[in-house]
Amino acid sequence: MPDARRTEEGEAVTALILDVFRLNGRLQLAGDRLVSELGLTSARWQILGAIAYSDRPESVAWHARTMGVHRQGVQRIINELSKEGIVEFQSNPHHKRAHLVVMTPKGQELYEAAIAKQVPWVNELSEGLSPDDIATAQNVVDRLKSRLEEASMRQDQSPSQSGRS
Amino acid sequence: MPDARRTEEGEAVTALILDVFRLNGRLQLAGDRLVSELGLTSARWQILGAIAYSDRPESVAWHARTMGVHRQGVQRIINELSKEGIVEFQSNPHHKRAHLVVMTPKGQELYEAAIAKQVPWVNELSEGLSPDDIATAQNVVDRLKSRLEEASMRQDQSPSQSGRS
DNA sequence: TTTGATTTGACAACGTGTTGTCATTATGTT
């Protein structure tokens, strides 16, 4: 047994993790409420954001990689958005199957309408918080995220490392 | 249009929120990997934790309220855990239907085994981070969570408040 | 060109959480 007890940092990060779970749940709820009357959900909104922030049209798989989620989930939602005329597929000169995803004018209006709702919402939510503290929080969260990404990469790349030295 | 642009805090919190989403995803993944060989998942683990931390046996609905999620999801998972002999129901002297949930000896072993895996994992994950920064992060996350809970309560209690002054 | 590995989209099954409805049980009011 290498470590039977948590270090001071380990204890603090454990508490932070539990709060992150709860905050995430609340954010999903609030996000769904915020854009539900636009016919959007948190998941759809996040995907529209990925499309909006990409410099050029990209494939579904590319967006999924960038977002750190699996292709299939993004594919399903983008297919739905396509049926509803919110996004559409452009033929890809470099790949016959991997079509490029772009927002339709209707999709762009929708995305801007969502932002118009998010701005006053987040302004009220964050009112009075110290920008320094927020930056510190973001830094900690980002570092934890990065470490987990690295650890995940290591585990994926060397699954044969089952023996111990 | 009350606020067309985000305040400084609004901008920072928006960035923080996006990172919280990504961190949450990574934590779910890491948590599932950590306890998968015990036959647990992140969701099951979290529910076992709620049971372990309650001072006395409580009903499913009570746990759901405490965790801030809906009864139905907790009910389904606890029913599964019951079938597998990980938790069991005690008759409730004060309520004929709302049985009390307790962990079986097998469930307690499972939960302790999960903690034994989490301790070295979180110690490595948090190594080198400043305890002060972690505390600041937790404080920010907790305040955002509390504000969202309050806002959610307000919206639930006064759904007739559709007009504006 | 041929072969094999990788990428991509399609499809299906499942775990998790949300939403809504229903019957049963407690609780509070009259």
Add this chain to the structure above:
DNA sequence: AACATAATGACAACACGTTGTCAAATCAAA
């Protein structure tokens, strides 16, 4: 006691994400 209200569990439908498999397309190597 009788009634209305709330709480609780059961059930079903759906949204979202994960996991696995398959075929088509691309790319790299021989």
